[in-house]
Amino acid sequence: xxxxxxxxxxxxxxxxxxEAVARRLGLNAADHKALSIITRNGPLPAGALAxxxxxxxxxxxxxxxxxxxxxYVRRVPDPGDRxxxxxxxxxxxxxxxxxxxxxxxxxxSALMTKYDERELTAIADYVxxxxxxxxxxTARLSETE
Amino acid sequence: xxxxxxxxxxxxxxxxxxEAVARRLGLNAADHKALSIITRNGPLPAGALAxxxxxxxxxxxxxxxxxxxxxYVRRVPDPGDRxxxxxxxxxxxxxxxxxxxxxxxxxxSALMTKYDERELTAIADYVxxxxxxxxxxTARLSETE
DNA sequence: GAGACTACTTCAATACAGTGAAATATTCAC
DNA sequence: GTGAATATTTCACTGTATTGAAGTAGTCTC
Numbered sequence: 001x002x003x004x005x006x007x008x009x010x011x012x013x014x015x016x017x018x019e020a021v022a023r024r025l026g027l028n029a030a031d032h033k034a035l036s037i038i039t040r041n042g043p044l045p046a047g048a049l050a051x052x053x054x055x056x057x058x059x060x061x062x063x064x065x066x067x068x069x070x071x072y073v074r075r076v077p078d079p080g081d082r083x084x085x086x087x088x089x090x091x092x093x094x095x096x097x098x099x100x101x102x103x104x105x106x107x108x109s110a111l112m113t114k115y116d117e118r119e120l121t122a123i124a125d126y127v128x129x130x131x132x133x134x135x136x137x138t139a140r141l142s143e144t145e
Numbered sequence: 146x147x148x149x150x151x152x153x154x155x156x157x158x159x160x161x162x163x164e165a166v167a168r169r170l171g172l173n174a175a176d177h178k179a180l181s182i183i184t185r186n187g188p189l190p191a192g193a194l195a196x197x198x199x200x201x202x203x204x205x206x207x208x209x210x211x212x213x214x215x216x217y218v219r220r221v222p223d224p225g226d227r228x229x230x231x232x233x234x235x236x237x238x239x240x241x242x243x244x245x246x247x248x249x250x251x252x253x254s255a256l257m258t259k260y261d262e263r264e265l266t267a268i269a270d271y272v273x274x275x276x277x278x279x280x281x282x283t284a285r286l287s288e289t290e
Numbered sequence: 291g292a293g294a295c296t297a298c299t300t301c302a303a304t305a306c307a308g309t310g311a312a313a314t315a316t317t318c319a320c
Numbered sequence: 321g322t323g324a325a326t327a328t329t330t331c332a333c334t335g336t337a338t339t340g341a342a343g344t345a346g347t348c349t350c
Contacts, residue, residue, distance in 0.1 A: 003257060004250050006272050012181075013279040014159040020286040029174055030307080036157075047327060059308050061329055083316045083327040100286065105149050107278045112148060114274075115267055122264035123271045126256070127151050133252045134158040141165040141245065175337085192297060204338050206299055211337095228297040228346045 021100060026070060034063055035072055035089070039097075043088040045078060166245060171215060179208055180217055180234070184242075188231040190223060 022032035030053075037052055038044065050060045064087055067073040071090055078084035091098075115123065167177035175198075182197055183189065195205045209232055212218040216235055223229035236243075260268065 003253060004246075006269065006276075007249075007253060008185075009276050010272055010279075011159050011163070013276045013283070014156050015163055015178075017279045017283045017286075018156070018160055020283045024286045028307090033160075040153075045327080046329095055307095056309055057328065058310080058330080062307070078327095081317070081327080085328065100282075101149075103285075104152075104278070104282050107282070108148060108152060108275070111271070111274050111278065115271070119264065119267035122260055123268055124151065126260070126268045126271075127155055129256050129259075130253070131151075131154050131158045133249070133256065134155075134162045137245075137249050137252070138158070138162045138165045140248075141162075141169045173337090190297080191299095200337095201339060202298065203300080203340080207337070223297095226297080226347070230298065 024100065025072070025097065027067075027072075031063060031066055035067060038067075038073055038087050039089040043076065043086040045084045045086055047084070049087060169245065170217070170242065172212075172217075176208060176211055180212060183212075183218055183232050184234040188221065188233040190229045190231055192229070194232060 018032070019029065022029055025032065025035075027035065034049065034053060037049065041048075041052075046060045046064060047057070049064075050057055053060070053063075055063070064073060064075065067087075068075060074088045074090050076086045076088050078086050112120065163177070164174065167174055170177065170180075172180065179194060179198060182194065186193075186197075191205045191209060192202070194209075195202055198205070198208075200208070209218060209220065209230075212232075213220060219233045219235050221231045221233050223231050257265065
């Protein structure tokens with residue numbers, strides 16, 4: 001199997017894994033993406049989420065309604081600016097999410113014990129550079145739209 | 146940056162790249178997924194696509210209509226069974242797609258020249274095993290639904 | 291070759307996410 | 321304080337994808 005083929009396989013596997021996670025959480029792809037932004041970027045105001053997702057303000061209200069109803073996030077009034085609402089990931093309410101990624105993490109850790117120092121360095125370098133290439137390509141594809 | 150963080154980053158980069166490709170092709174995520182199945186699995190009957198995507202037959206008709214109208218696929222009557230319609234990827238009609246992946250391939254090839262034989266072996270092994278882990282986790286997530 | 295079955299399409303109905311305008315509440319500038 | 325600006329919500333509407341039932345065409349069994 002050559003490099004390109006391998007890359008496509010990896011890419012497909014990643015995308016399908018994401019879909020499976022979303023299905024498991026009972027979310028569509030867009031809501032899952034929103035949830036991971038919220039989880040990663042900590043509590044953030046609805047407006048910031050709108051900018052990130054390139055959606056209108058009213059779409060965010062509906063989206064957060066769905067996530068809140070499902071128990072994945074919580075609305076908290078911003079103490080600094082009471083017009084704002086901060087969207088917080090509901091960590092206690094999502095045991096699924098933790099378990100899912102813990103399992104994956106465990107398997108990946110086990111995999112990494114196979115390699116020696118030099119191999120690990122090469123792999124990490126490869127991953128870092130692959131991320132950079134993908135980001136650059138994504139930017140290139142997005143710029144002309 | 147630790148391994149888990151790196152993995153998440155890679156995963157995000159892959160997903161965002163896919164989204165960018167889809168946007169560039171003027172397709173939504175679902176149609177893009179269908180197109181890549183068609184491209185990869187060669188000409189396949191509508192029913193097979195329905196099974197793959199877990200969609201009803203009529204949804205496939207609409208989906209193929211959209212892809213055909215956009216010039217990405219073609220309906221060809223199956224010579225073996227004339228009830229069937231084979232969905233073929235329209236290679237000539239999609240210069241975009243080729244160009245997009247050629248560019249990515251070129252950058253990835255350039256990256257790979259950095260590594261020596263042993264490092265390349267480790268990287269390939271890592272990718273193969275990561276794919277296996279992701280597939281296993283995807284299956285695990287899907288089985289109980 | 292008649293009847294049951296299969297593959298796809300058509301059509302009406304439904305579900306859902308997104309938009310844009312108006313409403314509400316709060317902050318900022320003066 | 322008053323008026324302009326900002327952040328979110330509500331609401332009516334639009335666009336689009338999916339479903340399920342009915343229809344059409346072809347294949348298989350006997």
